[in-house]
Amino acid sequence: REHWAFQPVRPVTIPDTGGTGSAQNPIDRFVLARLETAGIHPAPPADPRTLIRRLSLDLTGLPPEPADVDRFISDTAHDRTGATVRLIDRLLNSPRYGERWGRHWLDVVHYGDTHGYDKDKLRPNAWPYRDYVIRSFNEDKPYARFVEEQLAGDTLYPATADGHIAQGFISAGPWDYIGHAELPETKLDGKIARALDRDDMVSNTTGAFLATTAQCARCHAHKFDPIKSADFYSLQAFFADVKQWGVYADYAYTPEPE
Helix, strand or coil: CCCCHHCCCCCCCCCCCCCCCCCCHHHHHHHHHHHHHHHCCCCCCCCCHHHHHHHHHHCCCCCCCCHHHHHHHHHHHHHHHHHHHHHHHHHHHHHHHHHHHHHHHHHHHHCCCCCCCCCCCCCCCCHHHHHHHHHHHCCCCCHHHHHHHHHHHHHCCCCCCHHHEEEHHHCCCCCCCHHHHHHHCHHHHHHHHHHHHHHHHHHHHHHHHHHHHHHHHHHHCCCCCCCCCHHHHHHHHHHHHHHCCCCCCCCCCCCCCC
């Protein structure tokens, strides 16, 4: 447990880069200090036409409109820093921002509109979770609330629609239709399918929220992380109730919390 990744975050000293103009914020100063150590000089500031293209593609995934480029070039001629801040605010307020960056989270939780496996059936009611993620990014939802809603929203925020929709996270991954729907749990293959499904919920949770793998602990104490088999199966037991309470199913969506 002494591994650096499991230590609490502590204040650090911001490097002194001599007040150079290329270091406009503390993060720049860390980068610049490392460049100086390696004997590398930073690239010059991007021209306005390049800058708006980079920012637009990075924040929304779309190139800027020609009229937006002309307006930004004109704006930077009078106040470059202010124009850049205003552009960033406008891009962050665009619905495209959540669509662009929400995709990264959906990749993390291996979201799919189909079950996967051999039959790969459609999930016609999976989209509310996708839209929840996009909406959360666009609303700048606090990360702690984002985590709580996805893991235990029905308990922590039962009077809200998001408290229920967000738990699409738990069933976002692949689902063996044959092993669950066509084979009873009394069959060995049915038992295996259900065990693998709970294992996927555990690995998805630890991978998404802890940034560490836990699958090794299915069979033995983790060799490189402080995760024991007892930890793994304790978390798996938490998800085992999902099927018991009948909430892991294909439900038609309604925005009313009740």
